[in-house]
Amino acid sequence: MSVSFLASxxxxxxxxxxxxxxFDEVLKRRVPSRQPTNLRMSAPIRYYxxxxxxxxxxxxxxxxxxxxxFEDCVVALxxxxxxxxxxxxxxxxxxxxxxxxxxxxxxxxxxxILRYLSAKGKIPEHLYPKYxxxxxxxxxxxxxxxxxxxLTCAMYFRTVWLEPLLTGRTPSxxxxxxxxxxxxxxxxxxxxxxxxxxxFLTGSSLTVADIFAACEIEQTRMADYDVRIKYPKIxxxxxxxxxxxxxxxxxxxxFVYKIxxxxxxxxx
Amino acid sequence: xxxxxxxxxxxxxxxSRALYILLEASKIxxxxxxxxxxxxxHLTGEFRDNVNRFRKLPAxxxxxxxLSENVAIFRxxxxxxxxxxxWYPRRHLGRSRIDEYLAWQQTNMGVATTEYFQQKWxxxxxxxxxxxxxxxxxxxxxxxxxxxEFEQLFLNSRKFxxxxxxxxxxxxxxxxxxxxxxIGYNAFQNxxxxxxxxxxxxxxxxxxxxxxxxxxxxxxxxxxSGQQQGVAQAVKQ
Numbered sequence: 309m310s311v312s313f314l315a316s317x318x319x320x321x322x323x324x325x326x327x328x329x330x331f332d333e334v335l336k337r338r339v340p341s342r343q344p345t346n347l348r349m350s351a352p353i354r355y356y357x358x359x360x361x362x363x364x365x366x367x368x369x370x371x372x373x374x375x376x377x378f379e380d381c382v383v384a385l386x387x388x389x390x391x392x393x394x395x396x397x398x399x400x401x402x403x404x405x406x407x408x409x410x411x412x413x414x415x416x417x418x419x420x421i422l423r424y425l426s427a428k429g430k431i432p433e434h435l436y437p438k439y440x441x442x443x444x445x446x447x448x449x450x451x452x453x454x455x456x457x458x459l460t461c462a463m464y465f466r467t468v469w470l471e472p473l474l475t476g477r478t479p480s481x482x483x484x485x486x487x488x489x490x491x492x493x494x495x496x497x498x499x500x501x502x503x504x505x506x507x508f509l510t511g512s513s514l515t516v517a518d519i520f521a522a523c524e525i526e527q528t529r530m531a532d533y534d535v536r537i538k539y540p541k542i543x544x545x546x547x548x549x550x551x552x553x554x555x556x557x558x559x560x561x562x563f564v565y566k567i568x569x570x571x572x573x574x575x576x
Numbered sequence: 577x578x579x580x581x582x583x584x585x586x587x588x589x590x591x592s593r594a595l596y597i598l599l600e601a602s603k604i605x606x607x608x609x610x611x612x613x614x615x616x617x618h619l620t621g622e623f624r625d626n627v628n629r630f631r632k633l634p635a636x637x638x639x640x641x642x643l644s645e646n647v648a649i650f651r652x653x654x655x656x657x658x659x660x661x662x663w664y665p666r667r668h669l670g671r672s673r674i675d676e677y678l679a680w681q682q683t684n685m686g687v688a689t690t691e692y693f694q695q696k697w698x699x700x701x702x703x704x705x706x707x708x709x710x711x712x713x714x715x716x717x718x719x720x721x722x723x724x725e726f727e728q729l730f731l732n733s734r735k736f737x738x739x740x741x742x743x744x745x746x747x748x749x750x751x752x753x754x755x756x757x758x759i760g761y762n763a764f765q766n767x768x769x770x771x772x773x774x775x776x777x778x779x780x781x782x783x784x785x786x787x788x789x790x791x792x793x794x795x796x797x798x799x800x801s802g803q804q805q806g807v808a809q810a811v812k813q
Binding site for chain 2: 402417418420424427443445447448451452454455459497501
């Protein structure tokens, strides 16, 4: 994840105290993870994440909705905790979040983690179908978003919010416009193709595709981009996704809300 | 004879080659339908309505069901067809390890190989210009970095990426590396492990791979004439 890498590589300076306070507040109010009641169960999965990271938020919400117990292992990307040799050796050789440890088995990449846990029966089938064309359609979205929605939303966020924070330099209007146009080409596809004739991205009910997509799009909120102005279907869909995922959706995005200064109620 | 599984592809595209080889090697009956991205054949309304609403290649229709995206198609085939187990093995956590690699490839090696191919070959071809040195150098540096990472993170002392048997990870990876290699990039300089792995995979894949690679390289040489309505961004899925 280039955004977090850049942030930690250069080291936050201006707003670090503010971020620390905001982040600590979020952590204090975190919904406690459920403890396993069956003593014969293996140790809960260790989940390494930072709620500043879009896929980390998505998996956080999915795990909560699935009632899957896990051990919280928060990694502060802004402090470069993922860039140490210890992290690389002990936690994740890719030096990124999210990743999991399942009784010693280490796995990275949010989509791979999702599929692994689904194969183990940890993710209910209404969220990630196991069979036939239902899974194909969710898979198609998960693969499409990598190089389209995720890439362009992250680039816009980085250009407008992260780089000025790190360098103190304001990007040119032309540069902002370029990245906004690239992002909106993909938002157009979400609005006109994925959401055509249905309430959710892959059908009439929520799946992990919606959760991943919403977490990507919410990232742009921090860059003062309001997707709801131009995209009425996305606006209505985001409301449905939030309603379906709460209270976990708001917990996962509390940091995003705080930084952007706009709660989910604003202008809805 | 018409088959219910139709595969739409262009061998200029890495994923098209990987899936085509998988289908042939697995002996899955399918109808091969070549589409020319350089001629913009995937951008027509007919293609959008009858083949794929995203106008992407590769794409399949299976009894009329439309699907795009390399990994989604691969998983569909693994689930619905008789794909030999070694391509996507359940044992020893092979599936999750392959999923991890394919996700990494998409945002790392796939980006680097595509960028290099576009700057070195595709853009000059479409615009009838010489490659822009700055852009090629930048893409080359990115490619150097990602190949080093690939070698360090995914290649080990085993024969293939996932162990002693070839899997879709190996097939997908070799098709990515062929993208810059076929236009003159030396991927193996100071990368002995990569070179050994490459030869091992190539030998294992045998005639299906050689045939497809031959067609890809013939396309590169033979594209000196013909219309150029294709869009550069559409080459990579």
